[in-house]
Amino acid sequence: MAIISTEAVTSLVTSDKEQLSLRQRMARLKRVFVFRHLSDRHCKQLAKSCHSIMKHCGEDVVVEGEFGSKFFVIKSGEFLVKKEGRPIRTLGKGDYFGERGLLYNEARTATVTCTSEDAELLTFDKTVFIQSLEEKMLKYLDDRIRLQNTDVTLEDLQMDGVMGVGNFGVVKRVVHKSTGTKYALKCIGRAAT
Structure with a gap:
């Protein structure tokens, strides 16, 4: 006859719940574009390190000009991204932000504010985030950041060919x-007046 203590049963149940929670977090992370090709080992590392935070309508997550050490994935809710006080996009479930500051050690380039009644975010510290991403995903993030650069002027660009005429x-x-980033530039003629 075996005797199992209450502590042993509690430990087993807690361990099972933690494993289920870890698997759920891994599955959720695999649905986020930037993490979808992570190896199971790296995904597990990220899932173990992430923390959940709640935000409410009107609360800022990051503020333009401040330095940060976290990457964010939206689990639920909606957020408004503002640059110099002007709205530039809305983010929702599965979207992410904060990568630029982590990759380039820069101040935040925009303010992100919760616009839904309640919202939940998963947060990742810089060290684990950088260690978990493979080279091709870091390159993807770098390319994505370059494409979102709002400081590009026509003088910065060099013609490389015609893609189409309509x-x-x-x-x-x-x-x-200077960066080699490629863009498609639509040129519209002025109507005769």
């Missing part, structure tokens, strides 16, 4: 002179 204009392929 009834309302021409789409040109251009390259940023």
Whole structure:
């Protein structure tokens, strides 16, 4: 006859719940674009390290100009991204932000504010985030950040060819002179007045 203590049963149940929770977090992370190709080992490492935080309507998650050490994935709710006080996009479930500050050690380039009644975010510390991402995903994030650069001017671009011609204009392929980032630039002619 075996005797099992209450502590042993509690430990087993807690361990099972923790494993289930870990598997659920891993599954949730795999649904986020930036994490979908992570190895199970890296995904597990991230899932173990993430923390959940709640935000309420009007609360800022990050503030433009401040330095941060966290990456965020939206689990639920909606958030407004503002640059210099102007709204530039809305983010929702599965979206993420904060990668630029972590990759480049820069101040936050925008303020992100909760716009739903309640919202939940998963947060990741810089060290674990960087260690968990494979080289191709870091390159993807770098390319994504470059494409979102709002400081690009026409003088920064060099013509690289024509992609297409339509009834309302021409789409040109251009390259940023210093970064090499490629863009499609739509050129629309002015109507005769």
